[in-house]
Amino acid sequence: MTSTMPTITLNNGVRVPQLGFGVFQVPDDETATAVGRALEAGYRSIDTAAAYRNEKGVGDAIAASGLPREELFVTTKVWNDDQGYDATLAAFDASVRQLRLDYVDLYLIHWPVPARDRYLDTWRALERLLAEERVRAIGVSNFRPAHLRRVIEESGTVPAVNQIELHPRLQQSELRAVHAEHGIATEAWSPLAQGGVLTAPAVTRLAERYGRTPAQIVLRWHLQLGNIVIPKSVTPERIRENIDILGFTLGEQDLAEIAALDDGTRIGPDPDTFG
Structure with missing residues (x-):
């Protein structure tokens, strides 16, 4: 990680860079290039x-980068x-084969899928x-809070992270309070609402005031809120811009x-009905 990148210490002492790079909806044949640029x-x-x-594609980029494995933080997820229990263990084996890694830094249950009621068995595999x-x-x-409490109460293990949809139009205050209560780190996916918040007058005014892009303003807001954030882009300029958010601080107003x-x-x- 870059020397100035802030980190979040998870509840088991593992440190994660607060700003990462997401690859949702990036085709596999484009992923190696995008991740290579991000690295x-x-x-x-x-x-x-x-x-x-x-x-x-992620594994190809990591292998091509030549970076020491211990400098990287890699997250993947088990699908619905x-x-x-057994299916999750097999899925993990398949993921590490694709990534060409001996271990991953963070493994997540992608969705609770409460209608199938398998997430406790899945958690035991994790x-x-x-x-x-x-x-x-x-x-x-x-x-959601009910899913988290059930995992904690029935397993005794507190998740290190809950990765959730979180952006200025969906700030998830109640859920973030539950995270804070239990020592769970909040990680934001779709941190820019797929670009939907970048034209909001409040954001564009701040971008003009600070001489930054609207995306940089929103990502800086996430960092100051304490979120781990994983913006996605395949555009080289935006990949660089999205990480260039450490040189300014937003005020309370x-x-x-x-x-x-x-x-x-x-x-x-x-999340209550998906899957």
Whole structure:
């Protein structure tokens, strides 16, 4: 990771760069190039998932980079169809083969899929992978408070991370409070609302005031909120711009203006019904 990149210390002591690079919806044949550019720009955290079907591209980029493995933080996720104890272990084996890695830094349950009610068995498989040191930290994605509490109460293991849809129009205050209560790090996917917040007057005013892009303003807001954030781009200039957010700080009034954008707009599926 770059020397100035802030980190978040997870509840088991593992440190993760606060700003990473996501590859959702990047075709596998474009992923190696995009991740390679991200690594060149200074990113050291890469977020993928089995469902993205681009783990191989991530692995190719890591291998080509020549960077020491210990300098990288790699996240992947088990997909809904692979939930269950044995199926999760097999899915993990498939992911590390695609990535060409001996271990991953963070392994997540991608969605709770409460209708299938397999996430506790899936979580027990993640606990085994952690005990075997095949992963450095385990967590969940898109879990609501009830899902989190059930995992904690029935397993005794607190997820290190909950990766959720989070952006200025969906700030997830209640869920973030549950995270804070239990020592769970908040990680934001779709941190720019797929670009939907970049034209908001509050954001464009701040971009003009600070001489920054609207995306840089929103990503800086995430960092100051304490979120781990994983913006995605395949455009070289934007890849570089998105990591260049450490040289300025938003004021309290600036943060309040962005906070006022919260209207509960969800871009992705409802975690209570999806899957």
